Amino acid sequence: MQLTVWTYEGPPHVGAMRVATGMKQLHYVLHAPQGDTYADLLFTMIERRDHRPPVTYTTFQARDLGKDTAELFQKSARDAYQRFNPQAIIVGASCTAELIQDDPAGLAETMGLPCPVIPLELPSYSRKENWGASETFYQIVRTLADKDRRPLPAVGPNGPRRPLANILGPTALGFRHRDDVLEISRLLDSIGIDVNLVAPLNATPADLARLGEADFNICLYPEIAAQACSWLERTFRQKTVKTVPIGVNATREFVAEVCAVAGVTPPADLDCGRMGWWSRSIDSTYLTGKRVFIFGDGTHAVAAARVASEELGFKVVGLGCYNREFAREVRAAAATYGVEPLITDDYLAVEEAIEAAAPELVLGTQMERHIAKRLRLPCAVISAPVHVQDFPARHSPQMGFEGANVLFDTWVHPLVMGLEEHLLTMFREDFEFSDAAGPSHLGHAAAAHAPAAVPAGAEPAAATVAVAEAPPATNEAGGWTPEALAELGKIPFFVRGKARRNTERYAAEHGVTTITRETLYEAKAHYAR
Amino acid sequence: MSAERALPGCDAPPVGADGILRERGQREVFCGLTGIIWLHRKIQDAFFLVVGSRTCAHLLQSAAGVMVFAEPRFGTAIIEEKDLAGLADANEELDRVVTRLLARRPDIRMLFLVGSCPSEVIKLDLSRAAQRLNARFAPNCHVLNYSGSGIETTFTQGEDACLAALVPELAFTDEKQLIIVGSLPDIVEDQLTRLLVDLGIPKVVSLPARRAGAMPAIGPNTRYLLAQPFLAETGVALDKRGAVHLPSLFPFGAEGTTAWLHAAAQAFGIAEERFAQVTAAPRERARKGLALYRDRLQGKRIFFLPDSQLEVPLARFLAGELGMELVEVGTPYLHKGHLIDEIAALPAGTLLSEGQDVDRQLDRVRAARPDLTVCGLGLANPLEKEGLSTKWAIELVFSPIHGYDQAGDLAELFARPLHRRDLLRV
Numbered sequence: 001m002q003l004t005v006w007t008y009e010g011p012p013h014v015g016a017m018r019v020a021t022g023m024k025q026l027h028y029v030l031h032a033p034q035g036d037t038y039a040d041l042l043f044t045m046i047e048r049r050d051h052r053p054p055v056t057y058t059t060f061q062a063r064d065l066g067k068d069t070a071e072l073f074q075k076s077a078r079d080a081y082q083r084f085n086p087q088a089i090i091v092g093a094s095c096t097a098e099l100i101q102d103d104p105a106g107l108a109e110t111m112g113l114p115c116p117v118i119p120l121e122l123p124s125y126s127r128k129e130n131w132g133a134s135e136t137f138y139q140i141v142r143t144l145a146d147k148d149r150r151p152l153p154a155v156g157p158n159g160p161r162r163p164l165a166n167i168l169g170p171t172a173l174g175f176r177h178r179d180d181v182l183e184i185s186r187l188l189d190s191i192g193i194d195v196n197l198v199a200p201l202n203a204t205p206a207d208l209a210r211l212g213e214a215d216f217n218i219c220l221y222p223e224i225a226a227q228a229c230s231w232l233e234r235t236f237r238q239k240t241v242k243t244v245p246i247g248v249n250a251t252r253e254f255v256a257e258v259c260a261v262a263g264v265t266p267p268a269d270l271d272c273g274r275m276g277w278w279s280r281s282i283d284s285t286y287l288t289g290k291r292v293f294i295f296g297d298g299t300h301a302v303a304a305a306r307v308a309s310e311e312l313g314f315k316v317v318g319l320g321c322y323n324r325e326f327a328r329e330v331r332a333a334a335a336t337y338g339v340e341p342l343i344t345d346d347y348l349a350v351e352e353a354i355e356a357a358a359p360e361l362v363l364g365t366q367m368e369r370h371i372a373k374r375l376r377l378p379c380a381v382i383s384a385p386v387h388v389q390d391f392p393a394r395h396s397p398q399m400g401f402e403g404a405n406v407l408f409d410t411w412v413h414p415l416v417m418g419l420e421e422h423l424l425t426m427f428r429e430d431f432e433f434s435d436a437a438g439p440s441h442l443g444h445a446a447a448a449h450a451p452a453a454v455p456a457g458a459e460p461a462a463a464t465v466a467v468a469e470a471p472p473a474t475n476e477a478g479g480w481t482p483e484a485l486a487e488l489g490k491i492p493f494f495v496r497g498k499a500r501r502n503t504e505r506y507a508a509e510h511g512v513t514t515i516t517r518e519t520l521y522e523a524k525a526h527y528a529r
Numbered sequence: 530m531s532a533e534r535a536l537p538g539c540d541a542p543p544v545g546a547d548g549i550l551r552e553r554g555q556r557e558v559f560c561g562l563t564g565i566i567w568l569h570r571k572i573q574d575a576f577f578l579v580v581g582s583r584t585c586a587h588l589l590q591s592a593a594g595v596m597v598f599a600e601p602r603f604g605t606a607i608i609e610e611k612d613l614a615g616l617a618d619a620n621e622e623l624d625r626v627v628t629r630l631l632a633r634r635p636d637i638r639m640l641f642l643v644g645s646c647p648s649e650v651i652k653l654d655l656s657r658a659a660q661r662l663n664a665r666f667a668p669n670c671h672v673l674n675y676s677g678s679g680i681e682t683t684f685t686q687g688e689d690a691c692l693a694a695l696v697p698e699l700a701f702t703d704e705k706q707l708i709i710v711g712s713l714p715d716i717v718e719d720q721l722t723r724l725l726v727d728l729g730i731p732k733v734v735s736l737p738a739r740r741a742g743a744m745p746a747i748g749p750n751t752r753y754l755l756a757q758p759f760l761a762e763t764g765v766a767l768d769k770r771g772a773v774h775l776p777s778l779f780p781f782g783a784e785g786t787t788a789w790l791h792a793a794a795q796a797f798g799i800a801e802e803r804f805a806q807v808t809a810a811p812r813e814r815a816r817k818g819l820a821l822y823r824d825r826l827q828g829k830r831i832f833f834l835p836d837s838q839l840e841v842p843l844a845r846f847l848a849g850e851l852g853m854e855l856v857e858v859g860t861p862y863l864h865k866g867h868l869i870d871e872i873a874a875l876p877a878g879t880l881l882s883e884g885q886d887v888d889r890q891l892d893r894v895r896a897a898r899p900d901l902t903v904c905g906l907g908l909a910n911p912l913e914k915e916g917l918s919t920k921w922a923i924e925l926v927f928s929p930i931h932g933y934d935q936a937g938d939l940a941e942l943f944a945r946p947l948h949r950r951d952l953l954r955v
Binding site: 001002003004005006007009010011013014033034035036037038039040041042044045048049050051052053056057058059060061062065076079083094095096099100123124125126128 | 554555556557558559560561562563580582583584586587588590591592601604605606607608609610612613619622623625626629630646647649650651678679680681683888905906907908909910911913914
C-alpha cells in the first residue's frame with residue numbers, strides 16, 4: 001500500500017477516457033461502480049467540454065455482485081450501441097470491476113455488436129493514467145488502421161504532391177494539446193507539409209483507417225503515442241519524428257528532422273519567433289543563473305530543462321518526473337545538468353526536494369504550484385496534471401515558435417523583475433517595499449498568499465524570517481545568534497533559503513558552533529564563485 | 530383511478546402505485562467517499578484514511594479540486610498488486626501505513642479507516658483492522674471505520690455511514706438534552722443552537738462535534754433533530770442508544786426552519802408564546818430575504834436530478850415558499866420515514882423519482898425543457914450547451930443553506946443561474 005495525499009496521475013481507465021473523449025464517434029463501455037462517474041467532471045468542468053464524455057458506466061452495486069454483473073455489462077453495451085450508434089466501441093473495467101473478473105472483453109465479443117469492439121486490459125493496481133492512454137491508443141490504432149492503405153505516389157497526375165504527416169498523441173484533458181496541434185499544423189504547412197490525420201484528438205474511428213496513407217508520423221506526445229508510433233513504423237514502414245518541439249532550439253531541430261524524413265529542403269528563412277531576442281535583450285540579464293527546479297511528466301520536464309538552461313540562461317537545480325516510464329530520459333537529462341534525477345510520484349518527496357534545492361523558480365504541475373505557494377516561490381505550470389487554469393480561452397501553445405514565446409512570458413512573469421530585485425536587496429527594511437509583499441507587478445495576490453503578513457513597521461528582519469520559513473536549524477552546536485538571524489532576514493526571500501543552508505553547511509564543515517553575522521559573510525565568501 | 534401514468538418524451542417505465550418512479554440504470558453520482566471533503570474540515574482533529582485504489586485518491590482530489598490548500602486531513606492507502614495477493618499482508622501493510630501516518634500527524638485524535646469499492650470486494654475487514662489499531666493507538670488516537678464505497682453508498686450516504694459509526698462510541702448520559710444531527714457549517718450550527726437555547730432547551734449539542742474529544746454523550750433522555758435528510762443509518766443507531774427522534778420538516782427556508790424548531794419546542798414543553806417571541810425576528814428576516822427572489826423564481830420550472838438526497842426538502846421549499854413548479858424531483862434514495870412530512874408538503878401530483886437511468890432521465894429533461902435543472906458537475910456544461918440553465922447540486926452541499934438567516938441565500942443559489950442567463954449578451 002502506498003500512502004497518498006495527492007496523485008499526479010489518475011488510474012489507467014482515466015487515460016482510456018482521455019483517448020475516447022478526445023475522439024469522435026467512439027464509445028467506451030466501462031464496467032465500473034457509480035462513484036467512478038466522477039471522471040466525467042474532469043472533462044466537463046476542467047476542460048469545459050460541452051458534451052458528456054462518450055462513456056457508459058455499468059454502475060453495478062453491492063447487490064449485483066455475484067448475481068448478474070456480467071449481464072448488466074452486456075445490457076449496458078447493447079444500450080450504448082443503440083443510443084449512440086458509434087463507429088467503434090472500446091470496453092474495459094475499472095479497478096473494482098477488475099477484481100470481480102467479469103471479462104468485459106469476452107462478454108462483448110460474444111454479443112456480436114455490429115461495430116468493431118476493442119477490448120482493453122488496463123491493470124489498475126500496477127499502472128496509471130498515461131500508460132492507460134498509451135495502451136488504449138495503441139489498441140485502437142492496431143485494430144482500426146487499414147493495413148492495405150499506403151501513401152499515394154510522390155508524383156501524381158497533377159505533378160508532385162506535398163508530403164503527408166500524421167500528428168499523434170494529443171488527447172482530451174491534455175496540457176495545451178489543443179493549441180499545440182494548431183501551432184504544429186501551421187508550422188508544417190509553412191514548410192510545405194500537409195497533415196493527413198491528427199489522432200486521437202478529434203479523429204473518428206473511420207479516420208484511423210487512413211493512418212497508413214501518411215508518409216511519416218510525428219510523435220508529439222511520447223507518453224501517449226510512442227507505442228502506437230513504433231507499431232506503425234513496423235507495420236507501414238512509416239518513419240517517426242521524435243523530436244518534441246518545445247523551445248526554439250528543439251523546434252528548429254524538429255523542423256530539420258521533419259524535412260529530412262519528408263525529403264524536403266529545409267527553409268532558409270524560418271521565422272523563429274521573438275523568444276531568442278527577448279532572452280538576449282539587455283533587460284533579461286537578470287535572468288542569468290536563476291535557480292530553477294523542474295518537475296512534470298518526463299517529456300515536458302526534459303524539454304523545460306533544456307529551454308531553461310539554453311534559452312533563458314537559468315541554472316537547473318532540480319529535475320524530475322512522476323511517470324517512471326520516462327525515467328531513463330529524465331536520468332540522462334539530469335546527468336547533463338549535474339543534478340540528481342527525482343523519479344517519484346510521491347508529492348511529499350517532491351516538496352522535500354524543492355525545499356532542499358531552494359530554487360528561485362519552480363516549473364512544475366499544479367501540485368508544484370501548491371508547493372511553491374506554500375514555500376512562497378514563483379512558479380509556472382509546464383505539464384499535466386491539469387487544472388481549469390490550464391485551459392485558457394486564448395491560444396497558448398507550449399510547442400513551436402509561438403509556444404516558445406509563451407514559455408518566455410509565463411516563466412519570466414512570476415519572477416521579481418530586474419531592478420526591483422536590486423532595490424529589494426538594497427532597502428530590505430522599507431516596510432512598504434519589503435519582500436513579504438511579493439513582486440510588486442503581481443499586485444496584492446502574492447501578499448495574500450503569504451502564510452502570515454508581518455504588520456507594517458513591525459521589527460522587520462527577524463520576524464519575517466520567523467514567519468516565512470521554518471526556523472533555522474537549532475542544531476546541537478548552538479545555532480544562530482539574534483544578530484545573525486536579523487542579518488539573514490535582510491537577504492531577499494528568494495535567495496534566503498540558500499544563504500541559510502550554505503551558512504549552516506559552512507558552520508558544520510568548519511566546526512563553527514555559533515552562527516554569527518561574521519559566519520554568514522564567511523560562508524558567503526566561501527561559496528561565491 | 531390508476532396510479533400509473535405515462536411520462537412525456539420517452540418510453541420510461543410507468544410510475545409505481547405509490548406515485549414514485551423507480552429506475553435502475555446508469556447512475557451519474559458520486560460515491561460516499563466524497564463526504565470526506567467536508568467531514569475532514571468539520572471534525573478538526575480527525576483524519577480520514579481511505580483504503581482503496583488510485584481511482585479513490587483521484588476522485589477525492591478531483592472533487593476537492595484546488596479548494597484544499599493546506600495539507601488535508603485525508604489520504605488514500607492505495608492498494609497495490611502485491612496487497613491483492615494475500616490479505617494477511619494487506620493488513621500488515623495497512624498497519625504500517627497507519628503507523629507512519631500517525632507518527633507524521635501526532636495531532637490526530639480520531640482516525641477513520643474508510644472502506645471503498647475495492648476494499649469491500651476483496652473483503653478486507655476494516656472493522657477488525659480498526660479494533661486492532663485502536664488497541665494500539667487509543668487513547669491518544671481513536672480508530673474507527675465505515676464504508677464510503679460506491680457499491681454501497683451514494684454521495685451524502687458517506688456522512689451517514691461515518692456518523693453511524695460514531696454513535697456506538699458515544700458515552701452514556703441520562704441528562705435531558707437535544708442533539709442536532711448532521712454536519713453543518715459552523716456558523717449555521719451556532720445560529721441554530723442559539724435559537725434552540727433561547728427557546729429554553731436546557732442543553733443543545735451537535736453530532737458530529739468539532740473535535741474528537743467533544744462528541745456528545747447520549748441516552749434515554751436525549752432527543753434528536755436531523756439537520757440533514759440523508760441520515761437513515763445514523764437515525765437507526767441513535768434509536769438503538771435510546772435517543773428519540775423528533776420528526777419534522779428539514780430546516781430549509783422559513784417554514785422548514787420553523788417546523789424544525791417547533792418540533793424541539795414541543796418535545797421540551799416550551800410555551801407557544803415563547804416560541805413565537807424567539808422566532809419572530811429571524812422569521813421576519815427570512816421573509817425579507819426570500820421576498821428578494823420570489824419574483825425571479827415564481828412560476829419557473831425546475832427539474833432535480835438525483836444527487837445528495839437534499840432534493841425533496843429543497844423542492845418543498847422552492848415550491849412552497851417561492852412558487853416554483855416541480856417538473857421532476859429525482860433523488861438517489863428516498864427515505865420515506867424521515868421524509869414523510871416533506872413528501873406530504875409537496876404539491877399534489879409532484880413526480881418523485883428514485884434511482885437513475887441517466888440517459889433516459891436526460892431525455893425527460895430535454896422533453897420538458899425546464900427553466901432550471903439541478904445536476905452534478907459532469908452534466909452541467911453539456912446541458913448548458915443545449916440551452917438549459919443548470920445549478921450545480923454540489924454547491925448545495927458545500928454552502929450554508931440551513932436556517933432562517935440562510936433562507937435568502939438558498940433562494941439566491943437558484944436565482945443566480947437564471948439571472949446570469951438574462952444578464953449575458955455574449
